[in-house]
Amino acid sequence: MTKPIIFLQRPFREEFIDKIQAIAPAYQIKTALTPDEFSAVEISVGWSKEFHEQLLAANQLKWVQALSAGIDSLPLAEFSAKNILLSNGSGIHALSISEHIIGVLLGYYRGLYQAVKNQEQKNWGHDAIQYDQLAGKNLLVVGTGHIGQQLSKSIRSLGVNVYGINTTGHPAEGFVETYSIKNLAKIVPGMDIVIGILPGTDETYHIFNSDIFEKMKKDALFINVGRGDTVHTKELLTALKEKYFAFAALDVFEEEPLPKESPLWTLDNLLITPHISGMTVDFQNKFMQIFLANLKNYVATNELAVNQVELQRGY
Numbered sequence: 001m002t003k004p005i006i007f008l009q010r011p012f013r014e015e016f017i018d019k020i021q022a023i024a025p026a027y028q029i030k031t032a033l034t035p036d037e038f039s040a041v042e043i044s045v046g047w048s049k050e051f052h053e054q055l056l057a058a059n060q061l062k063w064v065q066a067l068s069a070g071i072d073s074l075p076l077a078e079f080s081a082k083n084i085l086l087s088n089g090s091g092i093h094a095l096s097i098s099e100h101i102i103g104v105l106l107g108y109y110r111g112l113y114q115a116v117k118n119q120e121q122k123n124w125g126h127d128a129i130q131y132d133q134l135a136g137k138n139l140l141v142v143g144t145g146h147i148g149q150q151l152s153k154s155i156r157s158l159g160v161n162v163y164g165i166n167t168t169g170h171p172a173e174g175f176v177e178t179y180s181i182k183n184l185a186k187i188v189p190g191m192d193i194v195i196g197i198l199p200g201t202d203e204t205y206h207i208f209n210s211d212i213f214e215k216m217k218k219d220a221l222f223i224n225v226g227r228g229d230t231v232h233t234k235e236l237l238t239a240l241k242e243k244y245f246a247f248a249a250l251d252v253f254e255e256e257p258l259p260k261e262s263p264l265w266t267l268d269n270l271l272i273t274p275h276i277s278g279m280t281v282d283f284q285n286k287f288m289q290i291f292l293a294n295l296k297n298y299v300a301t302n303e304l305a306v307n308q309v310e311l312q313r314g315y
Helices: 014-023 035-040 049-057 076-081 094-109 112-120 146-156 181-190 233-241 283-301
Strands: 005-008 028-030 041-045 063-065 085-087 138-142 161-166 178-180 193-196 221-224 247-250 270-272
Touching: 014 028, 014 283, 035 041, 035 049, 041 049, 041 283, 063 283, 085 283, 094 112, 094 146, 094 221, 094 247, 094 270, 138 146, 138 181, 146 161, 161 181, 178 181
Parallel strands: 005 028, 005 041, 041 063, 063 085, 138 161, 138 193, 161 178, 193 221, 221 247, 247 270
Antiparallel strands: none
């Protein structure tokens, strides 16, 4: 009888291959498959559209461990119909994204973006540098999961008052207060900084729209490191042109790469970064802490230990 396969859809160091085999000796570990081998895949580490049809058609797939926190591009309805378990990489990128956000904020409040422009023009421009203080600002984290909690922990040491938005308004560690997502429009007028860290679901689609932007403070900042489609791009463009609020930084977009013809490139009150906030030092080690814990539990009980996605909710 053919051994079931654990299909690794990206390379991992040999030390991790050895640990996987030690936990699951009854499985084969494969990084590439022949056409006949798809029918034996029980566990897929990562997901690619290239292998979508073959893996689902075989009806042997039992568990997918996603490499990222976001899973909105995966076929969740098909996973649900076939009772396929799904876990994500939530938590791996929390520190990297938090540092990215803090870097953006310090760059803005300390006038570093204008200083870079002045340097390119060999312009001393001392009087043109606008500056402010991050300490004392009210910051709203829209999405109080792993990343939001890490951001709160990191940025509170700089004197920032951190508030949170989540589905129900349930308390979360490290926040002055938390609110239900249905109250988002009521909360943003009192915030100096609004950070989007939401997954892509039907409920969060275009949740950051003109209704929210028009209610923000004139000197407020908006940063999105969640999913690109949580922001209504056209309405954000209008908001920035009309200066409903002062500045935005986007690391994610509804269309990636951002097309060269996009008018977003021309805005002087927008910072564009190419989906880099989650780039993480020693990703393999951090990812394997999640996968190996799940694998150990799966082999023993056919259940997952951490980061299981509720397929109906999409996160």
